[in-house]
Amino acid sequence: MADPILSVERLKKHFPTKLGLVKAVDGISLSVAAGETIGLVGESGSGKTTVAQCIVGIYPPTDGEIRFRGQPISRELRKRSKDLKREIRIVFQDPGSSLNPKRTISQILSVPLKVHRNARGRSRTAMIRNLLEMVELPPDEYLHKYPQSIGGGEKQMVAIARALATSPSFVVLDEPTSALDVSVQAKIINLLLELQTKLSLTYLFITHDLSLMRNVATRVAIMYLGKICEVAPTVEFFRNPLHPYTKMLLSSIPVVSEEEKALKPAKILSRGEIPSPVNVPPGCSFHLRCPMKMEICSEADPEMVEVEPDHLARCHLLSRRS
Numbered sequence: 001m002a003d004p005i006l007s008v009e010r011l012k013k014h015f016p017t018k019l020g021l022v023k024a025v026d027g028i029s030l031s032v033a034a035g036e037t038i039g040l041v042g043e044s045g046s047g048k049t050t051v052a053q054c055i056v057g058i059y060p061p062t063d064g065e066i067r068f069r070g071q072p073i074s075r076e077l078r079k080r081s082k083d084l085k086r087e088i089r090i091v092f093q094d095p096g097s098s099l100n101p102k103r104t105i106s107q108i109l110s111v112p113l114k115v116h117r118n119a120r121g122r123s124r125t126a127m128i129r130n131l132l133e134m135v136e137l138p139p140d141e142y143l144h145k146y147p148q149s150i151g152g153g154e155k156q157m158v159a160i161a162r163a164l165a166t167s168p169s170f171v172v173l174d175e176p177t178s179a180l181d182v183s184v185q186a187k188i189i190n191l192l193l194e195l196q197t198k199l200s201l202t203y204l205f206i207t208h209d210l211s212l213m214r215n216v217a218t219r220v221a222i223m224y225l226g227k228i229c230e231v232a233p234t235v236e237f238f239r240n241p242l243h244p245y246t247k248m249l250l251s252s253i254p255v256v257s258e259e260e261k262a263l264k265p266a267k268i269l270s271r272g273e274i275p276s277p278v279n280v281p282p283g284c285s286f287h288l289r290c291p292m293k294m295e296i297c298s299e300a301d302p303e304m305v306e307v308e309p310d311h312l313a314r315c316h317l318l319s320r321r322s
Contacts, residue, residue, distance in 0.1 A: 026047070039213035041249075047227075051223075091159050210253060214238055231312050283297050
């Protein structure tokens with residue numbers, strides 16, 4: 001892979017609580033090349049949103065390093081440069097809660113322009129109109145509306161426009177369609193793909209919907225209890241899943257044709273529920289639910305191994321093969 005625009009190295013984010021230490025992210029490494037879309041997939045509580053929050057600077061890491069264009073950015077978040085904040089942007093899951101209900105759409109979009117682009121008067125108004133046109137919202141109709149007067153899909157389009165206002169190069173998409181009706185989701189996805197091509201954007205796409213990644217992501221990474229289980233190019237990932245957890249997720253995806261059914265891995269039944277990140281089991285964190293577990297799985301945490309070119313996974317079964 002070419003030199004990454006963003007790299008995450010042994011990243012940890014732990015939160016102290018009254019019940020104990022929550023290991024939300026526990027030593028993940030990941031790289032993203034310029035222009036690609038990497039899908040970060042996992043169940044609720046897997047830690048994928050915390051990864052996003054560390055990347056955009058909402059939380060400082062407990063340990064590890066985040067680099068953007070080769071430069072470390074994970075320490076002293078308050079000292080992040082304005083250029084860095086302009087280049088890395090985020091679109092949140094729920095546009096209803098991320099947009100200020102007391103501001104018009106014009107006012108919402110003007111904030112990043114004031115902070116990062118020093119646009120004034122007619123120049124700022126022209127930029128706002130251009131942003132709305134970019135996300136397929138007629139400016140004359142939407143400029144003076146408030147968020148509560150438009151639909152969920154339209155709110156998310158405004159949130160996307162706000163993220164693009166600073167001309168970023170890297171955008172974190174934190175479940176951007178999960179709060180929307182199915183009829184609107186495809187429109188948002190198509191818009192994001194068109195904008196990526198038009199503006200040369202790089203995406204970290206966070207989702208719990210693995211089937212969505214088949215047509216969106218360049219590569220797919222699977223998270224479980226704060227760690228990455230498997231990462232591979234999308235075509236290889238769906239053709240040859242390696243980790244038992246990945247196979248479990250893929251086998252549970254609904255299909256509508258015999259052709260799709262033939263591509264699914266053999267059904268793997270899920271045992272129990274994902275453990276609490278306050279009480280992560282010893283050894284491999286998936287072993288309590290894994291039908292293929294061995295004695296070593298409860299004793300030692302497996303290392304990530306490259307089984308095929310660019311196809312990595314963490315599993316003792318795979319360590320024995322390599």
